[in-house]
Amino acid sequence: MPRIPILSPEQMNSEQRRIHDAVVSGPRGMLVGPLRAAIHRPELADKWQQFGELLRYRTSLPSRLSELAILVTARHWDCQVEWHLHERDAIKAGLEAPIMAAVQLGERPAEMDADTAAAHDFGAELLRDRFVSEPTYQLVLARWGVVGVIELTAIIGYYSMVAMTLNAHELPLPDGVAPPLEARA
Known part of the structure; x- marks a missing residue:
């Protein structure tokens, strides 16, 4: 409710x-x-x-990486609705199932190409540590330039706000949809 x-x-x-x-x-x-x-x-x-x-x-980032950043954010905030709404978009954008499954469990995916790893690690570090390490930052900057690193940061910040709003007000999943994220210990 x-x-x-x-x-x-x-x-x-x-x-x-x-x-x-x-x-x-x-x-x-x-x-x-x-x-x-x-x-x-x-x-x-x-x-x-x-x-x-x-x-x-309308960002310069590939949509599969934007959706990856959104899913990393949803998992960080344990936001059921955000995950549910973006899982199908991530699939449509071509994000691989093993990557999504690892993120869903709160784990770093075992196998990722360099672009995917850079986007994942940037989001995971920013959310977990509240900062991004210099090596990770430089990887993202080298791949997508200043605009891309700004956009990736904005996506993570925006979807953190989305998750906090959904969680704070307990906005529900659609009727009949089971929570996609398991509770963490």
């Missing part, structure tokens, strides 16, 4: 409905995840959805 009301379009005021309609007509196609909470403050929801759209659909 969510801790806050989840508004249907019929319950929204005109400003909330305007943001809802903008989100639904965009690449997401529906109001999902933390936007269901943010819609209570329409200006926040509007800025949030714009920022999320940029980071999800």
Whole structure:
């Protein structure tokens, strides 16, 4: 049960409905995840959805690596909804099942190409240590340049905010969906 009301379009005021309609007509196609909470403050929801759209659909990073960074973030925060919403996108983007399975368990995947390892390790270090080691940072910088390293950092930060919002307000998984992440000891 969510801790806050989840508004249907019929319950929204005109400003909330305007943001809802903008989100639904965009690449997401529906109001999902933390936007269901943010819609209570329409200006926040509007800025949030714009920022999320940029980071999800218009970065210079390959989509499979963006989705990997999102899954690493979801696992760090034990965010069931975030994992559920992005697992299918990661598969569609070509992220390999063994990599996803290791991340789902909170482990470093055993076999990754150099690009995947760089993106994974950057996210894992930033979330775990709150900093990124110089070797890992330089690997990402060498592969994707200044813009890529900024975007990767922003993806991890943005999806941390998403996970915290989903977890804090206990926004539920869709009906009939089992939690995809096992509890950690």
